[in-house]
Amino acid sequence: MTEYKFLEPYKFLHKDITLKNRVVIPPMTETMGFHDGSVSDAELSYYGTHTGGVGMFITAVANVNDLGKGFEGELSVADDRFIPGLRKLAHAIQQDGTRAVLQIFSAGRMTNSQVLRGQQPVSASAVAALRAGSETPRALSTEEVYATIADFGQAVRRAILAGFDGVEIHGANTYLIQQFFSPHSNQRTDEFGGSVEKRMTFALDIIREVNRVVDEYATKPFIIGYRISPEEIEKPGITFEDTLKFIDVLKDQPLDYLHVSMGSVWRKSLNNPSITTPLNETIKAHLAGKMPLIVVGDLQTPADVEKAATAFDLVAIGRQSLREPQWVQKVEHHDEQAIRYAISPDDLDELGIKPPFLQILIALSGENGIPLTTAKDVNQDAANARIDHYLSGGK
Template sequence: MSEKYSFLKPYTFKNGVTVKNRVVIPPMTEVSAFEDGFISDNELAYFKLRTGGVGMFISPVANVNNEGKGFEGELSIADDKYLPGLKKMAATMKENGTKAILQIFSAGRMSNSTVLRGTQTVSASAVAAERPNAETPRALTEAEVDQTIVDFGEATRRAIEAGFDGVELHGANTYLLQQFFSPHSNRRTDKWGGDVDDRMKFGLAVIKSVHDAVEKYADKSFIVGYRISPEEIENPGIRIADTLKFIDVLADQPIDYLHISMGYVWRTSLNDKSDKEPLIEKIKKQVNGRLPLISVGSVETPEEAAKVTDDGIDFVAIGRELLREPNWVQKVENDDEDSIRYTISLSDLDELEITPSMWDFLMVRLQAAMHVSNQPDYDPNLYVDKLAPHEGA
């Protein structure tokens, strides 16, 4: 077995849990659940094909309440009725020692009334997102904010009961947790809004709710992660100075890792083009060893993955490449790198357990760079200095 790459080394969290290597499958939307949020056989097959090699497998997102649904084909963990399917999902993802992490969220304003079956979207404030056809949400009442915090805790209880090794709180990609932190989407005048410190409060309250559930229902081996996007391009919007303040607080919370969502690992500031220091380096300095980091964004080859972990970033997440090559880790471990597939053929989608819905989502909605074998390839620098539509894979 190859030992030449730092990402093949195990990692032990502060809670004593050891992950067999530093390669992570990040949460990737596959829009293949049933419309009512139950897991499908297509999804189980998709998970089974890709697990077993990586150290951690973070699932596609599951909503914590009915108002949190963001798109069709999305998993739900909003009710105990989903537990039988979630138990199958956890068991499938945990093959050969891979740690199964369930990502949980509320979409907030990043949904629409069609997805919500006629119900208006919700957010921190009644401010529409700056995207085509965005609907104006209604602001959550204080009571609804409190209930949403409870819902995250209840979702964590279900994840524990289902047998997952952890949960990841999706505080990135402009969803509800990020919406409360953002000065664009949060114009509240109560305790949940205001300056950067006040806009942190919702995320911190969710972390506490999740931690309380872990303390009550799990043992110390249960992993809790938090995912963030470092910047927004809206004005007003999140800037890296805000994020570094938030990270300084997050690093001392009862979480086990911080996941940085970007379309390119080494991206520099989207807002200050004169600043050439990669955002991940700024974040690493701010964390200062208090939490392990997962970095993601357009990593494909073993050399690119090793550059991340050689730099002292604890985990490297590989998304689109694990769609094309489910056995990426196994091939690297067995000195079989020449057989790694870096292109995808439309003829192989069934073999790769990629449903038509997922492929359409990747290529049409996300415009994801997939290296389709018989089509013109994309510019490899496409996402180096801008926000990617598939951000985080």
């Protein structure tokens, strides 16, 4: 009888919080919220269906202010009026001891004036993304940057009042925090731009403000995580060398985990063929045991997850958790042969996958049938990669 490492509890290093196992559901874009950012019944059903087995469940992104909205159907934590719905969401997730973490962000330039109801997108600098249809944002003033940092803090206050167990600061997937770190999107000359160290300032100030708010409002230990993307394809863009410099600073910040957003746990550099070691292995070495690392990407079978759990601290299963909400429970009950690796159209209501979410997955699959079919189908590999990228917040 196999005893899996990923089923072992995990206690955070600096907080009196223990996860019942090392399996995490990562943030996945589901676009099932109301137009104003309120939590919908469809979302409550979806989260309630997919939670319970894992140690921690991180929500889809929630914007911290109106200009931070990236797409329709996105959660918002920008106002106190959202707290009652978010409280229902936290409660839906916290079944059987699963920890609920709210991911908070601002889209920055990765949105458009239609989504923003006529407002121009904002970013670190007035530089459009190198993607078809991208609008040129306006640069946030220094005062607006400080106001945005405060908005992240207020978002955390609301998450605490809503009963979440923690927040994840979304510094990945080309959104605003990453835009401040990127030499492509950040051409500022104030204290938030210039050298790689100055381009870290926005993120570090947000971490500082988040911790200040937690100290003021939290009445029990509260998880603070941070998510990164280790490279950019833009030229100039974030290099892996830049990221390692950032991690060398992040590891000494008051954070409880680092979450690396990639399509494969074992991915190597997209830009530098001389890097022959998986990026996550190098990142873990730089963390030097000071905080745990969550890895994600192409983990489907128990063997896949165990291999990652042996090498890293916490493992996240995204696409596979959509197919099989009872993934952990079936492993625990030694019923691995019953794990579902495909979805039938007849399964969609059972899985809580509603039309907005489904249409995204169909479009990304590149095929006419229901996507998320067997991940071992070679013809589906490219579609799965696109799906993983979008679900993790990429556009």
